[in-house]
Amino acid sequence: MQRRRASMAFLLVIPVLMALWGGCGSPASQTSQSSHSPxxxxxxxxxxxxxxxxxxxxxxxxxxxxxxxxxxxxALLGDEVEEKMVGWDSSLQTxxxxxxxxxxxxxxxxxxxxxxxxxxxxxxxxxxxxALQPDLVIGGTYMLGQTQALEQLDQAGIPIVLLSSxxxxxxxxxxxxxxxxxxGKEERAKEIVDWVNRELEIVQKRMSxxxxxxxxxxxxxxNYGAEKYGNTFGSNLRxxxxxxxxxxxxxxxxxxxxxVSGPFGMGVIQPEYLxxxxxxxxxxxxxxxxxxxxxLHLGYGADVETARQTLGKFPTRLGWSELKAVRSEKVYGLNxxxxxxxxxxxxxxxxxxxxxxxxFKDLAPHQRLQEFHEKFMPIGLSGTWMVELKEP
Amino acid sequence: MSQGSSHPIHHAYRxxxxxxxxxLVVVSLLVVCSFLLDLMTGPAALTLREIVRALFLLDPAxxxxxxxxxxxxxxxxxxxxxxxxxxGLAGGxxxxxxxxxxxxxxxxxxxxxxxxxxxxxxxxxxxKTGLTSTMAIPAGAFVSACxxxxxxxxxxxxxxxxxxxxxxxxxxxHFLFSSGLALLQYMATNDALNAIVFWTFGSxxxxxxxxxxxxxxxxxxxxxxxxxxxxxxxxxxLGDDYALSLGVDVDRLKLHTMLVVSILTATAVCFTGxxxxxxxxxxxLARMIVGEDQRFxxxxxxxxxxxxxxxxxxxxKTLVPGTIFPIGIVTAAIGAPFFVVLAVWRRSTA
Numbered sequence: 250m251q252r253r254r255a256s257m258a259f260l261l262v263i264p265v266l267m268a269l270w271g272g273c274g275s276p277a278s279q280t281s282q283s284s285h286s287p288x289x290x291x292x293x294x295x296x297x298x299x300x301x302x303x304x305x306x307x308x309x310x311x312x313x314x315x316x317x318x319x320x321x322x323x324a325l326l327g328d329e330v331e332e333k334m335v336g337w338d339s340s341l342q343t344x345x346x347x348x349x350x351x352x353x354x355x356x357x358x359x360x361x362x363x364x365x366x367x368x369x370x371x372x373x374x375x376x377x378x379x380a381l382q383p384d385l386v387i388g389g390t391y392m393l394g395q396t397q398a399l400e401q402l403d404q405a406g407i408p409i410v411l412l413s414s415x416x417x418x419x420x421x422x423x424x425x426x427x428x429x430x431x432x433g434k435e436e437r438a439k440e441i442v443d444w445v446n447r448e449l450e451i452v453q454k455r456m457s458x459x460x461x462x463x464x465x466x467x468x469x470x471x472n473y474g475a476e477k478y479g480n481t482f483g484s485n486l487r488x489x490x491x492x493x494x495x496x497x498x499x500x501x502x503x504x505x506x507x508x509v510s511g512p513f514g515m516g517v518i519q520p521e522y523l524x525x526x527x528x529x530x531x532x533x534x535x536x537x538x539x540x541x542x543x544x545l546h547l548g549y550g551a552d553v554e555t556a557r558q559t560l561g562k563f564p565t566r567l568g569w570s571e572l573k574a575v576r577s578e579k580v581y582g583l584n585x586x587x588x589x590x591x592x593x594x595x596x597x598x599x600x601x602x603x604x605x606x607x608x609f610k611d612l613a614p615h616q617r618l619q620e621f622h623e624k625f626m627p628i629g630l631s632g633t634w635m636v637e638l639k640e641p
Numbered sequence: 642m643s644q645g646s647s648h649p650i651h652h653a654y655r656x657x658x659x660x661x662x663x664x665l666v667v668v669s670l671l672v673v674c675s676f677l678l679d680l681m682t683g684p685a686a687l688t689l690r691e692i693v694r695a696l697f698l699l700d701p702a703x704x705x706x707x708x709x710x711x712x713x714x715x716x717x718x719x720x721x722x723x724x725x726x727x728x729g730l731a732g733g734x735x736x737x738x739x740x741x742x743x744x745x746x747x748x749x750x751x752x753x754x755x756x757x758x759x760x761x762x763x764x765x766x767x768x769k770t771g772l773t774s775t776m777a778i779p780a781g782a783f784v785s786a787c788x789x790x791x792x793x794x795x796x797x798x799x800x801x802x803x804x805x806x807x808x809x810x811x812x813x814x815h816f817l818f819s820s821g822l823a824l825l826q827y828m829a830t831n832d833a834l835n836a837i838v839f840w841t842f843g844s845x846x847x848x849x850x851x852x853x854x855x856x857x858x859x860x861x862x863x864x865x866x867x868x869x870x871x872x873x874x875x876x877x878x879l880g881d882d883y884a885l886s887l888g889v890d891v892d893r894l895k896l897h898t899m900l901v902v903s904i905l906t907a908t909a910v911c912f913t914g915x916x917x918x919x920x921x922x923x924x925x926l927a928r929m930i931v932g933e934d935q936r937f938x939x940x941x942x943x944x945x946x947x948x949x950x951x952x953x954x955x956x957x958k959t960l961v962p963g964t965i966f967p968i969g970i971v972t973a974a975i976g977a978p979f980f981v982v983l984a985v986w987r988r989s990t991a
Contacts, residue, residue: 367831370834473774474774476774476775477774477846477847478846478965508962508963509964510961510964517965519964521713522684522962524709525684539830540763540764540766540767540830542766543774568708571705
């Protein structure tokens with residue numbers, strides 16, 4: 250605790266010192282003026298951890314320490330991401346293989362971009378990052394006090410911007426606006442954020458007007474398949490709700506796993522507790538998990554029939570035949586990464602429709618996801634992202 | 642045998658015998674209490690009446706209550722007892738055979754080997770084994786744990802079964818498998834890493850009648866093998882030479898016992914992951930109460946292990962209601978400081 254506070258204070262102090270030093274004599278490398286950037290050299294921004302960060306006028310080389318953030322950055326930069334990203338950590342490769350393959354295919358030059366190891370496991374060496382001479386390193390707020398490489402880079406004077414996706418309704422959008430500022434693409438960022446917010450508002454507005462009983466929902470990560478219970482999304486050990494836990498808390502529904510707590514806001518529910526809570530809707534989240542073949546595969550490379558078959562095994566769990574959700578066939582599958590980036594609007598719309606089939610009958614979340622890809626993403630939508638027990 | 646039943650030594654012996662019997666009965670009763678408590682607690686908040694009705698299938702309407710009692714609580718509560726009993730028994734026998742109070746499934750590397758085996762299956766891909774993950778992971782753990790034990794025997798055979806060799810070999814294997822496990826964790830994808838970490842925490846989640854049946858069979862088999870040898874095992878405590886002079890085939894006895902308890906340990910940990918410190922602490926507690934008399938020590942370390950894990954299971958449930966909390970963390974957290982207190986206390990009273 251002490252160490253973390255100390256390192257946080259340290260991270261805050263460094264930019265201030267840098268600002269003082271920068272005021273005395275600007276380094277020669279920062280003389281090139283940018284036509285995009287409206288601010289003068291050097292500029293200061295505030296990241297999602299509340300840290301003030303000093304940035305060069307133009308960011309041409311960045312290192313992504315939070316591989317999963319590639320979705321958002323690719324939406325903002327489009328094809329430019331291929332030349333601007335000079336290094337990244339391996340978390341996209343090891344946690345979201347489908348998306349990784351998709352991006353690699355779209356941007357062949359990524360093959361030459363060094364993979365720096367996994368930032369979640371302190372696998373990134375600060376020296377390797379420095380060698381890439383980045384103008385900026387992009388990380389996540391959860392790395393504060395956790396990732397040594399980040400502290401070392403900060404000491405070396407490399408600007409670090411920390412982003413977050415803890416609150417899927419706000420954080421990814423805020424992060425994108427910030428990135429817009431960083432890369433001098435404010436308009437593009439605003440266009441994307443407005444689009445996403447509009448999609449979210451449709452649900453929020455209509456939901457706030459709903460009356461009657463609040464349906465209950467159970468969401469579980471399907472990374473072990475039907476034979477073993479995976480994590481459900483409640484709160485972390487400091488009672489904060491993040492990602493799916495936060496998303497569910499902001500919808501008009503009763504998350505039966507809300508009291509489950511554990512690191513990163515996840516934990517395994519006791520099966521008998523689930524049986525007593527008897528949820529109205531059950532959602533199993535899927536991704537490209539390779540460790541366990543029975544896991545629910547959803548995402549860019551997922552096949553709908555296989556996903557439906559996997560999902561169909563969950564209702565055969567002990568005691569589940571008695572559950573309301575199973576009897577009414579309200580067991581669904583949804584891509585798990587949708588709870589942690591800009592595209593969470595699709596998850597929000599899909600959950601709304603599953604919770605209130607009548608009231609949100611007109612929504613077409615998959616179509617919206619397709620539209621988002623066509624409008625903003627350099628890669629196209631493919632595979633299966635949502636699945637139901639019944640064939641449509 | 643002398644007939645003088647009024648002889649003070651006989652009197653003292655009988656009294657000591659009685660004390661030991663009482664201790665055994667008390668601990669067994671505590672196990673039963675803990676088991677009932679385990680059965681009665683849970684987030685479903687069933688009343689005693691509901692549990693009894695579900696247990697004896699009296700009320701066909703409450704199907705979900707029957708599922709809770711018969712499929713969740715009973716196998717988990719019994720599994721806690723079986724795993725604890727297995728670890729207690731195995732630890733006790735390892736300490737006896739190796740004549741070393743630090744021997745346990747954990748210190749001899751068997752637990753680490755099991756973890757390594759499970760991780761190897763997860764990292765190499767469950768799909769390649771052609772089994773489901775619920776089969777392949779325990780199988781990997783079991784094979785690896787047995788391989789570890791077998792290797793220990795081979796080393797032992799080569800060096801004429803010296804206990805020092807076995808112990809040093811075990812500790813070396815522990816570190817070897819631990820580093821192998823660390824390497825696998827480093828190489829693993831994030832989802833495999835999560836699975837490995839949770840496996841090594843140890844958990845009773847996933848207990849079912851099938852696993853329970855397998856473990857109960859192996860446990861009974863081990864007891865059936867060991868109990869006829871109680872006197873020979875007791876003789877071992879007097880030293881190998883003395884036991885030899887009493888006609889005990891020391892090497893054979895040691896190897897067979899180690900083999901049997903290793904299989905028992907491998908079976909226990911392959912289903913639950915490593916549940917630390919039970920195998921070490923339970924025999925010590927038992928020895929404090931009944932001494933080295935194997936007739937009682939074997940049964941009491943078994944019962945003590947069962948009590949420890951069962952009580953930890955109840956604690957786990959009440960600690961974080963609604964969430965499955967890994968039991969291995971609780972047993973280690975209680976066991977480690979307890980062990981230190983035990984050691985200090987014994988030294989000061991000795």
